[in-house]
Amino acid sequence: MKAFRLPATDLAAFIERLAGQYTILGPVPRGPGAVFGEVKTADQLKLDFGQTFYSPKKYFHPPVQTLITFQDRQIVEKAGEAGESINPRIIFGVRPCDMNALTNLDQVFGEAYPDPYYQRQRKNTLIVVLNCNKPCKYGYCTSFNTGPAAEKGYDLALTDLGDAYLVEVGSEAGQALAAGLTPATEADQTAAQQVIDSCRQSMTRRIEGENLGDFMHQRVDHPHWQELKEKCLACGSCTHVCPTCFCFAVQDQTDLTLQNGVRERVWDSCQYYQFSRVALDHVFRPDRAARIKQRLFHKFAYYEQQFDVVGCVGCGRCVSTCIVKIDPVEVVAALQEGVPEQKPAQRFRPTRRGSCPSENPYTPYPAVIKAIKQQTKDTATYTLAFTDEQLRQEYRFDPGTFNMVSVFGVGEAPISISSGADEKDCFEHTIRAVGNLTNFLTTLKVGDTVGIRGPYGYGWPVEEMKGKNVLVVAGGIGLAPLRPVLKHIINRRPEYGKLEILYGARNPQEMLFTDEFSQWRTWPDTNLLLTVDSPAGTDWTENVGVVTTLFNQMTVEPENTIVVTCGPGIMMKFAVRDLLARGFKPEQIFVSLERRMSCGIKKCGNCQIGPLFVCQDGPVFRYSEVKDLPEDIF
Helix, strand or coil: CCEEEEEHHHHHHHHHHHHCCCEEEEEEEECCEEEEEEECCHHHCCCCCCCCCCCHHHHCCCCEEEEEEEECCEEEECCCCCCCCCCCEEEEEECHHHHHHHHHHHHHCCCCCCCHHHHHHHHCEEEEEECCCCCCCCCCHHHCCCCCCCCCCCCEEEEECCCEEEEEECCHHHHHHCCCCEECCHHHHHHHHHHHHHHHHHCCCCCCCCCHHHHHHCCCCCCHHHHHHHHCCCCCHHHHHCCCCCCEEEEEEECCCCCCEEEEEEECCCCCHHHHEEHHHEECCCCHHHHHHHHHHHHHHHHHHHHCCCCCCCCCHHHHHCCCCCCHHHHHHHHCCCCCCCCCCCCCCCCCCCCCCCCCCCCCEEEEEEEEEEEECCEEEEEEEECCHHHHHHCCCCCCCEEEEEECCCEEEEEECCCCCCCCCCEEEEEECCCHHHHHHCCCCCCCEEEEEEEECECCCCCCCCCCEEEEEEEHHHHHHHHHHHHHHHCCHHHCCCEEEEEEECCHHHCCCHHHHHHHCCCCCEEEEEEECCCCCCCCCCEECCHHHHHHCCCCCCCCEEEEEECCHHHHHHHHHHHHHCCCCHHHEEEECCCCCCCCCCCCCCCEECCEEHHHHCEEEEHHHHCCCCCCCC
């Protein structure tokens, strides 16, 4: 690594030279502190700051960002071209903790489906770090080796020596920025190290970072979480100033016609009540204690499980902005007290997926409605086909995966594919009208178009099922994601053992695919059992009771059987409990989970359950992998 000396008296000329080639963003005075803003000259900079109010994250992942512009519900500005042009720029004076936070975000927005908006802004930006020479008030960066000096990611890193700056080069672009500077002497580098060491030794706030994930998992039920619940205002300030928080929502802003506007993503917060809200107003984390736990577990445990790095960089902004001063350092200290016998930490690590190249994963492609078949009074099956011939021919999916279904001006939602994967040219979605988008879909007719992104996620284990019996347990609308499994098996019937289908609904009128039941009963070695909670007012001749009452009639045994189940959470909870009591093992049971999603590509954070993203790590999970997560899955 090359190092140079920049006399303090030459800083103005250095900034002026850079400003001739780049837009310069740096710390400028704001009240008693500093914020990042555009500068033209060195005298506009405030370099004696402890920490800026906000991190540079906003320049790469803005609080509000246009993804798509649409007119008459059609894209008029292609996704990937939307937004202002980005001139080459330098962010000057980035603290080491923020530099490390940015490398964390590089993983978040680069994994699976690379985010073109983030990548575009990142590619056009150089980073000049300003190492710390004194501790900031609430910082604890030494806990995670994210300060007081940067070790990676930067183009240049400056250390203030008083009469000069030591300038360290971290990239080829940084080498070009340093052109013309005098090489640093050994004395310069020694002096810089002394500055860093002195700063590090002055830091008294610390979290013990080793095995922090295990530490957190062993304290899921610690009483301190309830104490924090009484203090927290759930305002979300901590997440908005955090340099590593990335969660967002996607929403359409329209004119009065509701057909012209923009699709935007806006920062969201796991501390908000509605963050985990899905259709029918079900909220998976209604309790503030659960939301506080989600934030701190994500920083200290889940982030490492997801991206192999601790999610907190110790900047301390969450403390400085918190009205009631909830402090992670104090929280961890409190969690160390009054702990009963420690239990082994169960830490599931999601499978890391390779990059999926895509022009822009946020772009929905038009698909025409070819047929609509009413299933119940509020549920219909839509047969769709992409309007693009090549896309129609190339489209493939696995049973149990989903698409993001979109209507500009209304919104977008994840919906499971309900047709067989062997069917070509068309695919089906069986949709219940319970939310804004799904209710709007009921107004559409054959020939209308919707937008489709996908398919996404991991589906049912149809390969693992081969040679085994298959027990299908479905409730209500949950039969739709399981129907592709049935079609897959019947098209390869000799490859599978006995097929047993247990299906329940609240009443006969709410059952799906009733016209297919007689056909299913003709399939070889197949048993279909039906039940309803209440048959009142009908000539129902099948079983009455919740779906778990059918377990007494099933013929498959735990040995050599795979169970797949989908339905309301409460149904799956009791179904799994009953199956375990009957001798089935957690490894044999697969569940499909529902969560709110704004992206479908592991970016928005809405669908997180512990370290998992339902959109990409699921929606189908082996029960043994999720049963010990720190929060309820059903």
